[in-house]
Amino acid sequence: MASKFILLALLALSFSRTLASDPGQLQDFCVADRTSQVFVNGFACKDPKTAVVEDFFFSGLHMTGNTSNKQGSAVTAVNVAQIAGLNTLGISLARIDFAPYGQNPPHIHPRASEILTVLEGSLYVGFVTSNPENRLFSKVLNKGDVFVFPQGLIHFQFNTGDKEAIAIAALSSKNPGVITIANAVFGSKSSISNDILAKAFHVDKRIVDHIQAQF
Numbered sequence: 001m002a003s004k005f006i007l008l009a010l011l012a013l014s015f016s017r018t019l020a021s022d023p024g025q026l027q028d029f030c031v032a033d034r035t036s037q038v039f040v041n042g043f044a045c046k047d048p049k050t051a052v053v054e055d056f057f058f059s060g061l062h063m064t065g066n067t068s069n070k071q072g073s074a075v076t077a078v079n080v081a082q083i084a085g086l087n088t089l090g091i092s093l094a095r096i097d098f099a100p101y102g103q104n105p106p107h108i109h110p111r112a113s114e115i116l117t118v119l120e121g122s123l124y125v126g127f128v129t130s131n132p133e134n135r136l137f138s139k140v141l142n143k144g145d146v147f148v149f150p151q152g153l154i155h156f157q158f159n160t161g162d163k164e165a166i167a168i169a170a171l172s173s174k175n176p177g178v179i180t181i182a183n184a185v186f187g188s189k190s191s192i193s194n195d196i197l198a199k200a201f202h203v204d205k206r207i208v209d210h211i212q213a214q215f
């Protein structure tokens with residue numbers, strides 16, 4: 001009986017490991033070797049003896065992103081692509097700038113939960129839960145407020161003000177990934193058939209063609 005319980009506990013533990021965002025590191029650091037010909041889940045480590053302080057450093061989050069685009073927002077990501085030393089550490093950062101009434105459109109981070117704080121302005125933010133509830137959790141955030149977007153859920157941020165807004169987001173992966181819903185569904189290369197999208201969105205095919213033409 002006791003051994004059965006231990007077996008179950010071990011199984012539960014091994015499952016929680018499998019579900020964790022990035023694998024736990026087995027050494028102090030594993031600075032990404034982006035030139036490695038070895039393909040692993042993440043990046044191979046460069047020789048730790050050759051690691052330098054710049055492998056753990058990035059400068060630039062003081063800079064305002066260019067929000068002159070259709071969405072009126074700009075994401076400056078600081079993940080393993082910018083800081084090689086983030087490899088295997090399971091964290092990263094982003095600065096998001098918003099033009100007045102600009103938005104970070106509905107998107108997913110397939111590999112990370114996100115915790116966001118507002119530095120300037122006010123943001124209407126939200127996320128939607130999985131099927132079948134598809135419940136929206138939304139709120140207006142002001143300077144200093146903090147909000148959490150659970151891993152893998154569709155979420156967005158919208159600047160409700162007539163001034164620029166700035167947010168900083170921390171993410172639970174060195175490489176969170178982004179899937180912008182509109183781009184992935186209507187702007188895929190090649191296109192998803194308009195028969196499929198018309199049926200999925202309960203609209204006429206011409207409406208799908210019109211949306212696809214925007215991408």
Ligand SMILES: *[C@@H]1O[C@H](CO)[C@@H](O)[C@H](O)[C@H]1NC(C)=O
Pocket residue numbers: 066067068069
């Ligand atoms: C911002 O982006 C727009 C559109 O791509 C471009 O025309 C403009 O030169 C950019 N501004 C700066 C300051 O880089």
